[in-house]
Structures are given as structure tokens and as C-alpha cells.
Amino acid sequence: METLQKLSRMPIWLTVPALAILLVVFGVPMVLLFLTSLNAPALSIVNYQSFLIQPANVRVLFQTIEVSVVATAICLLLGYPMAYLIAIASKHLRAVLIVLTFIPWLTSGVVRTYAWTVILGDRGLINSLLLKMGLISSPLELIYNRTAVYIGIVHIMLPVMILPLLSVMMGIDKSLMAAANSMGARPFASFWRVFFPLSLAGVRSGVLLVFVGSLGFYITPAALGGLRDAMLSNFIASQMAASIDLGPVAASAFILLGIAAFALSIFGLNLSTQHGVVVQKERKSWQLSLLAFRSVTVHVNEVAASFKAARWRVQLYQAAGKGNRSKLIGIFFMVAVMIYLQFPGLIVIAMSFSAGAVLEFPPSGFSLQWYRSFFGDPTWTDAFWASLQVAIIVAILSTIVGTLAAFGLSRTSPRVRSFLTLAILMPITFPLIVVGVAIYFGLVKLGLIGTATGLVLAHSVGAMGTVVVIVSANLSNFDRRLEQAAMSMRAGPLQTFSKITIPLIRPGIIGGAVFAFIHSFDEVVVTSLVSGFSIRTLPLKMLENISNQIDPTIAAVGSLLTVLPVLWLIALYFTWWKSRPLARKVHAEPLI
Known part of the structure; x- marks a missing residue:
């Protein structure tokens, strides 16, 4: 009896409901699916061989890896400086920028994909403006190609890269860079030697999340890409729709999972909350990988040390013109990224009020016809x-x-x-x-x-x-x-x-x-x-309309779902704001 009472007091039992749902719905089926891919109980790899011997399948596989790698690289190139600029901004500006980054992240991916079809389509915003200005005589092929796929994926995954980078960067003591500058290090040198190594934990998390997330993209490549831009997720979905044999489907799924597992083995999945330990491990791994390069550069730095010292003495008391120029470049970059994140949603909102028979931008007149169509159509x-x-x-x-x-x-x-x-x-x-x-x-x-x-x-x-x-x-x-x-x-x-x-x-x-x-x-x-x-x-209904492109009501739906994240953020803010006095009172409240 005492043993049962001790077991009942163990907090690990609180995880049983979550683990039970997970095992029944996902865990056990995952194991059974793997056995199905091996044709259990025969246990053969014929399904994997059938996949790999077909050149078209291998091309789709490598194409999936290529798209994911390129999209991850673009997100890192855009996300790292954006996260850094947000981290060094003033308190109030930082709050605004974080909210503006959150809003696209909370917006439905189907809506964002639809927004790009409206912008890049043959009758979309860009082609319509260029035709009206007389700069082109026929629509440009801006959609149904690889570039459109990259634009759509990066737009969806960029906040996923920025947010983990920002969470790490905001925890870095900025006085470390100031100390490096006071010892004669130039701004770039102090950033590269001090700030960047400390931010590698965020780089690793962002790269891992974006890469694995990009591997599973299904809607965006189908809506924005051509037949040659299909990814393995599209291939798996088409297999499930066309065949009742789950063996090949399971093999394709586990090949995709194997790529994700390989990425996890490289970057790791760190669950530690101790920032210092994470940074120390990150720095050690990067130092080992760059040891050969540093052994060469150290000699070059020794030769150039005298020239650097002389140049630093000359530039020490010069006016900060370059600093102002760097600040302007940073502001321009930040504005450009924010426009890229917010512009598609704003376009959908504006076009949803169009008075024409078809969607157009700028709208020829103001009308609520598409909203009335949404609320008046039982299917919607x-x-x-x-x-x-x-x-x-x-x-x-x-x-x-x-x-x-x-x-x-x-x-x-x-x-x-x-x-x-x-x-x-x-x-x-x-x-x-x-x-x-x-x-x-x-x-x-x-x-x-x-x-x-x-x-x-x-x-x-x-x-x-x-x-x-x-x-x-x-x-x-x-x-x-x-x-x-x-x-x-x-x-x-x-x-x-x-x-x-x-x-x-x-x-x-x-x-x-x-x-x-x-x-x-x-x-x-x-x-x-x-x-x-x-x-x-509702997302399935929207997906059907995106595929058929017959009902402009989707613009009104997309507009509502674009505004919805703002309401979520307001609700979360007031929840946090109201919880502060409650947390302060918890010490003074009588317990018995």
C-alpha cells in the first residue's frame, strides 16, 4: 500500500495521458508503418529498392533536398541580420518588430500561399501593374516555377528562423561587444569574434527547424510550382490518393524521415535550458571544424597586425560617417524584410473589398460582396x-x-x-x-x-x-x-x-x-x-478553391484569417498584462 501511495505521488504519472494519446495515434502506428515499409513479416527492402531504382523518384528526392537547403540558406541570410537588428533596437521598436514578425507566422500558410498566387499570377498584381505601365506586352512567367516556390517557402519559414535567433540574441550580454570595442577591436571584428559565436545556438535551432519544416512542404509547391517542382511530400500524397498499398507510401515516408533524422544528427536537438552550456558546446564544435582554416589565417593576421594597428590609430578619431551609412543600410534592410513579410497579407485584405466581378488591385471600387458571399454560402x-x-x-x-x-x-x-x-x-x-x-x-x-x-x-x-x-x-x-x-x-x-x-x-x-x-x-x-x-x-475548402481558382470569396476568407492573428496577440498581451498584479499578490494571499 505504501508503495502504491509513493507511486501515485510521482509526478511522472502526469505525463501518462499525453503519452497515451501520442502512442495510440502516432507512436505505435509509426512503428507499424515502418514494418509495413519492410513488408512485415517477410522483412524485405523491396519497397525501398523500388523507389530508388526509378530515376524520377530519385530526382524528386534530390529536388526536395535542394529546395529545402536553398530555402534554409535564404532564410538564414535574411533572418540572421533581421534578428540582430531587432535585438539591438530600442525597447519599444523591438516590441513592434516582434509583433510584426509574429503576425505572418500566426497567419494560415494556405492564406499566405494564396496571397502569392494573387501577386505572381498571370493576372496578378505584378503583371497587371507592368501591363498598365506599358513595360511589358504579355504577362511574365512569375508563377509555376522554382523561383515562386522559393518565394512562398521563405515567406512562410522566415519567421521560424528569426524567432529562435532572436531569443538567443536577446540573452547575449551586449557589454561584451562594448568591451571588445574598448580594447581596439573594430565593430565587425567584435561581432565576429564575440557576438556570432554566442548566437550559434540560435543558428542551429533556426536552421534545423526551417530545414525539417521545408522537407514536409506540400501545399506551397503544389500551388506555386510547376510539374518539375514537385517535392517528395507531393509524391507521397499522390501515392496515397492513387494506391491502396501502403508499403510504397511507407517507404517514401521513411526515406523523407531519414533525411530529417540525418539533419537532426548533424545539428542535434538540444533540450537544455542552460544557455552557457549550449554556447560552450557550440563554440567547441565550430572551433574543431574551423581549426585548419584558423591555422592559416593566424599567420596572415600576424603579418597584417602592424598595418591594422596603424589604420586603427588613424581611424580612431575620425567622424562616424560609416556608422551612419551602416545604420541607414540596416534600416533599409529591416523595412524591406518587413514589407516582404506583411505585403502579401495586406494585398489580400485590399483585394477582398474589390467591387469588380474578379479580384483586382487596386480595387476599382469598395464593396463587401465577397464577405456577403462568404457568410451567405453554406459551404463556406x-x-x-x-x-x-x-x-x-x-x-x-x-x-x-x-x-x-x-x-x-x-x-x-x-x-x-x-x-x-x-x-x-x-x-x-x-x-x-x-x-x-x-x-x-x-x-x-x-x-x-x-x-x-x-x-x-x-x-x-x-x-x-x-x-x-x-x-x-x-x-x-x-x-x-x-x-x-x-x-x-x-x-x-x-x-x-x-x-x-x-x-x-x-x-x-x-x-x-x-x-x-x-x-x-x-x-x-x-x-x-x-x-x-x-x-x-475551412483550410480544406480554401485549398480546393486555390486549386480550382473559381471563387473570389477566398479573398474575404483570407482577409479574415489575416486579421485573426492580431486578435490572438491582443488577447495574449492582455492575458500577460493582467497576470502581473495577480502574480504579485500571490505572496500576500493567505493560504489557509
Whole structure:
């Protein structure tokens, strides 16, 4: 009996609901899917051989890797200086820039892809303006090519690169660079030798997230690319639609997963919250990889040292003209990136008020006809209510289960915490199409394909991971001595949890619920695989209209979904703002 009581008090049991859903819907089906790819129980690699011996399949595979690598490189080239400029900006400007970066990230990927079809199409914004100005006589081929695919993917993934870089950069002590400058180091030298090595943890996280996310892109290549720009996700989706044999589909999915696993093995998935340890490991690995290069450059630096010292003495008291020029370049770059992030959404909003029979920019007149079409068409409203109902249930389920899991993980040993956290976060670290295939396989076994229950479970697999990340971040700053003080004053565990723990982590819980809702409401890839023909959510309805390009009502829907993230951010801000006085009062509130 005492043993059972001790086991019941172990916080690791709080992770059981999340792990149970994960195992039933994703984990066990993933193992079974792998066995299916090997033609179990025969256990052969014929499905992998069939994939690799076909030149067209190999071309799609290498094309997927190429697109992902190039998109990741572009995101890094744009995201790193953008994150640096945000980090060194003033407090109020930084807040504005972070919000402007968040808004596109929270906007539906389907909406952003649609926006680029409107901008780059033959009758789109760019071609229409050029034709009216007389600069071209026929539309330019701006869409259905590789360049359009890169534009769309980078637009969606750039915030994913900026945010982890920014989180690391804001934690770097800026006085270190000032100290380097005071010792005679030029600005670029102090940045390269001091700031850049300390920011490598953010570089690694951003590169990993963008690369793995790009591997699973499905909608954007199909909408913006041509037949020669298909990626492996499109190939897998077409296999599932055309064949009932899951063996080749499973093999294709695990080949894609193998690429993601290779990226994880190179960059690693660090779950540590100790920034100094991360930076130290990053610097060590980079020093080993650059040792040969530095052994050569050290001799060059010794020869040039005297010339550098003389030049530094000459430039020490010169006017800061170059500094002003660098500042102007930084401002121009920041404005250009922000226009790139915000412009597609603004165009969709403007075109949704068009009075013409077709979408046009600038609008020939102001009209609400497309909004009336949306609210008056049962197919659109039914899709909206279906998405809303599923998203609310997913948010409630994921928030409860994810919060319990995060609380239990924060009370377990570091090794167990790392292992279980990695298991819970697998669905949001794997390519999305692979996750969708595994969930489809699991729901087929459970007989839940095409049901609301199956759709809720499918969305909850990823939403739980989002809640765990957000609530765990909140718990990492939680002072457990407050709970101990409450218990020392004879407060019970439930009373301590309700009066101490909940008020302090409430912003994280609400934030997790909001992001779980957004995750479900905007989900389209997994939904397209598991919803069957009985459930049509709003993203699926939008995807159908993008493919057919017959209903301009999608502009009104896109406009509403573009404005929606602003409401989420306002709600999160007021949640955080109202939680501050509550957190301050928690010390003074009587516990018994």
C-alpha cells in the first residue's frame, strides 16, 4: 500500500495521458508503418529498392533536398541580420518588430500561399501593374516555377528562423561587444569574434527547424510550382490518393524521415535550458571544424597586425560617417524584410473589398460582396463552423493534457525529462507529411477515418507538443520555494496548486491554449489525409478553391484569417498584462 501511495505521488504519472494519446495515434502506428515499409513479416527492402531504382523518384528526392537547403540558406541570410537588428533596437521598436514578425507566422500558410498566387499570377498584381505601365506586352512567367516556390517557402519559414535567433540574441550580454570595442577591436571584428559565436545556438535551432519544416512542404509547391517542382511530400500524397498499398507510401515516408533524422544528427536537438552550456558546446564544435582554416589565417593576421594597428590609430578619431551609412543600410534592410513579410497579407485584405466581378488591385471600387458571399454560402460557413468546433475541442484537450505533462516533466529527473520531452515533441519535429501518413495509418486501425473524433485526435498530437513547450517555458522560471512555503503553512497539494502554481503559470496555460487552437484551426496537411470526404474544414475548402481558382470569396476568407492573428496577440498581451498584479499578490494571499 505504501508503495502504491509513493507511486501515485510521482509526478511522472502526469505525463501518462499525453503519452497515451501520442502512442495510440502516432507512436505505435509509426512503428507499424515502418514494418509495413519492410513488408512485415517477410522483412524485405523491396519497397525501398523500388523507389530508388526509378530515376524520377530519385530526382524528386534530390529536388526536395535542394529546395529545402536553398530555402534554409535564404532564410538564414535574411533572418540572421533581421534578428540582430531587432535585438539591438530600442525597447519599444523591438516590441513592434516582434509583433510584426509574429503576425505572418500566426497567419494560415494556405492564406499566405494564396496571397502569392494573387501577386505572381498571370493576372496578378505584378503583371497587371507592368501591363498598365506599358513595360511589358504579355504577362511574365512569375508563377509555376522554382523561383515562386522559393518565394512562398521563405515567406512562410522566415519567421521560424528569426524567432529562435532572436531569443538567443536577446540573452547575449551586449557589454561584451562594448568591451571588445574598448580594447581596439573594430565593430565587425567584435561581432565576429564575440557576438556570432554566442548566437550559434540560435543558428542551429533556426536552421534545423526551417530545414525539417521545408522537407514536409506540400501545399506551397503544389500551388506555386510547376510539374518539375514537385517535392517528395507531393509524391507521397499522390501515392496515397492513387494506391491502396501502403508499403510504397511507407517507404517514401521513411526515406523523407531519414533525411530529417540525418539533419537532426548533424545539428542535434538540444533540450537544455542552460544557455552557457549550449554556447560552450557550440563554440567547441565550430572551433574543431574551423581549426585548419584558423591555422592559416593566424599567420596572415600576424603579418597584417602592424598595418591594422596603424589604420586603427588613424581611424580612431575620425567622424562616424560609416556608422551612419551602416545604420541607414540596416534600416533599409529591416523595412524591406518587413514589407516582404506583411505585403502579401495586406494585398489580400485590399483585394477582398474589390467591387469588380474578379479580384483586382487596386480595387476599382469598395464593396463587401465577397464577405456577403462568404457568410451567405453554406459551404463556406459549414466549413468555418467545422474548423471552429474541432479547434475548440482540440484546444481544451491539448491544454489540459499538455499542462499536466509539462508540470510532471518539470518535477522529474533531467534524463527522464529529456527523453519524454523528445517523445512528446516528435510530431512537431518530423516532416508534417510523415506525421500525417502515420496518423492516417493509426486512425485506419481504430476505424476513425472521416470522423470528428479522429480529426480531434490527429490535431491533438501536434497541439499537445505546442502546449508542453509553452507551459514548460513558463515553469522553467517558476520558484518552487513558493510551493514549499505554502505546504509548510499546512496548505494541501490541491490548495497549493490552485493558489500558487496556477496563478503564476496561467499566462503559459492560456498561451498554450491559444496556440493549440491556431494549430488546429489552420491545419490542412494532416486534415486532408484523415478527414475523408465527410468533414470539410475551412483550410480544406480554401485549398480546393486555390486549386480550382473559381471563387473570389477566398479573398474575404483570407482577409479574415489575416486579421485573426492580431486578435490572438491582443488577447495574449492582455492575458500577460493582467497576470502581473495577480502574480504579485500571490505572496500576500493567505493560504489557509
